[in-house]
Amino acid sequence: MKLKQVILRHLQMELKSPFTTSFGSFSTKDFILVEAIDEDGVSGWGESVAFHSPWYNEETVKTNWHMLEDFLLPLIFKAPIEHPDELNERFSFIRKNNMAKSAIEGAIWDLFAKKQNIPLSKALGGEKKEIGVGISIGIQKSIDDLLRIIEKYVTEGYRRIKVKIKPGWDIEVIREIRKHFSDILLMGDANSAYTLQDIERLKALDEFNLMMIEQPLASDDIVDHATLQAQLQTPICLDESIHSYEDARKAIQLGSCKIINIKIGRVGGLTEAKKIHDLCQKNNIPVWCGGMLEAGVGRAHNIAITTLENFTMPGDTAASSHYWERDIIIPEITVHNGMIVVPEGPGIGYEVDRRQVDLYTVFAKTYKA
Numbered sequence: 001m002k003l004k005q006v007i008l009r010h011l012q013m014e015l016k017s018p019f020t021t022s023f024g025s026f027s028t029k030d031f032i033l034v035e036a037i038d039e040d041g042v043s044g045w046g047e048s049v050a051f052h053s054p055w056y057n058e059e060t061v062k063t064n065w066h067m068l069e070d071f072l073l074p075l076i077f078k079a080p081i082e083h084p085d086e087l088n089e090r091f092s093f094i095r096k097n098n099m100a101k102s103a104i105e106g107a108i109w110d111l112f113a114k115k116q117n118i119p120l121s122k123a124l125g126g127e128k129k130e131i132g133v134g135i136s137i138g139i140q141k142s143i144d145d146l147l148r149i150i151e152k153y154v155t156e157g158y159r160r161i162k163v164k165i166k167p168g169w170d171i172e173v174i175r176e177i178r179k180h181f182s183d184i185l186l187m188g189d190a191n192s193a194y195t196l197q198d199i200e201r202l203k204a205l206d207e208f209n210l211m212m213i214e215q216p217l218a219s220d221d222i223v224d225h226a227t228l229q230a231q232l233q234t235p236i237c238l239d240e241s242i243h244s245y246e247d248a249r250k251a252i253q254l255g256s257c258k259i260i261n262i263k264i265g266r267v268g269g270l271t272e273a274k275k276i277h278d279l280c281q282k283n284n285i286p287v288w289c290g291g292m293l294e295a296g297v298g299r300a301h302n303i304a305i306t307t308l309e310n311f312t313m314p315g316d317t318a319a320s321s322h323y324w325e326r327d328i329i330i331p332e333i334t335v336h337n338g339m340i341v342v343p344e345g346p347g348i349g350y351e352v353d354r355r356q357v358d359l360y361t362v363f364a365k366t367y368k369a
């Protein structure tokens with residue numbers, strides 16, 4: 001593949017309901033959409049999952065733009081690309097900035113699959129025809145509110161319910177959920193809200209048969225998680241702590257977790273995500289695909305990676321309509337009885353809706369080889 005030009009677009013889309021983080025509440029999602037166009041005029045699409053502010057990790061929309069413009073795109077234009085797997089090596093002298101790397105790498109993967117005339121899922125080695133998905137629910141004003149929301153999603157058929165937990169919004173909340181929904185697949189995501197001093201509180205959750213507790217301890221830790229996992233029956237799932245194959249290898253070796261949440265952007269792209277998947281499979285560590293409030297292009301990439309065999313647990317990729325009035329792909333992603341049918345068209349398998357993209361674009365710039 002020889003790239004002719006890359007268009008970066010800064011999009012802003014209104015969320016159906018505000019999203020609350022440690023930086024406050026957001027009603028819009030800002031992100032970069034990457035369009036990589038080769039010399040035959042074929043477009044590959046990628047989406048950066050970096051947020052507007054650095055609450056999830058150190059990257060933001062602006063740092064991603066800088067990395068793409070000043071470092072990553074020049075490397076993309078430098079020489080033809082035989083296979084997207086080469087990019088890992090080509091980008092290797094750039095430390096971290098995984099979401100920026102993943103945004104352009106994802107576009108090249110889509111382009112590669114389109115040039116081969118195969119679905120992206122197949123290009124990655126995935127074989128599933130449909131994937132199971134769950135839903136993630138934020139902290140609510142009251143337990144009653146939370147129970148009502150869970151009821152709605154269980155009725156809609158979502159395969160797994162994930163609730164955010166933190167000290168004080170955990171044992172009682174989970175107990176109430178279990179009282180009403182004794183057999184749903186249920187998990188708690190702590191987003192690093194605990195320390196080892198909370199060990200008794202976390203052990204108290206063991207009686208509720210949770211699928212897992214996600215990232216209970218610090219976002220950069222794998223050592224304390226190993227101490228905690230040794231004392232917990234509930235499996236620990238790592239999210240924020242795993243940025244690479246090497247992180248996953250060390251966490252598995254230490255016994256820091258029994259499950260890993262693979263987010264493509266967090267680990268620097270599809271190639272690294274696949275390597276982590278393969279490593280986990282060898283070590284009997286099931287994986288699932290986490291969500292970052294992606295629009296349609298990012299969601300399509302998540303669906304493609306989830307078709308790999310060891311993604312045995314439902315991921316976070318909900319229907320487009322859960323987040324957006326109107327997504328940027330055609331058709332939009334729909335969920336029926338908790339399942340998404342994997343598209344069979346070439347590349348990501350969805351058409352990018354250029355009209356919607358234009359409506360949401362606040363700034364765009366074209367970079368030529």
Ligand SMILES: [Mg+2]
Binds near residue numbers: 189240261
């Ligand atoms: Mg998480």
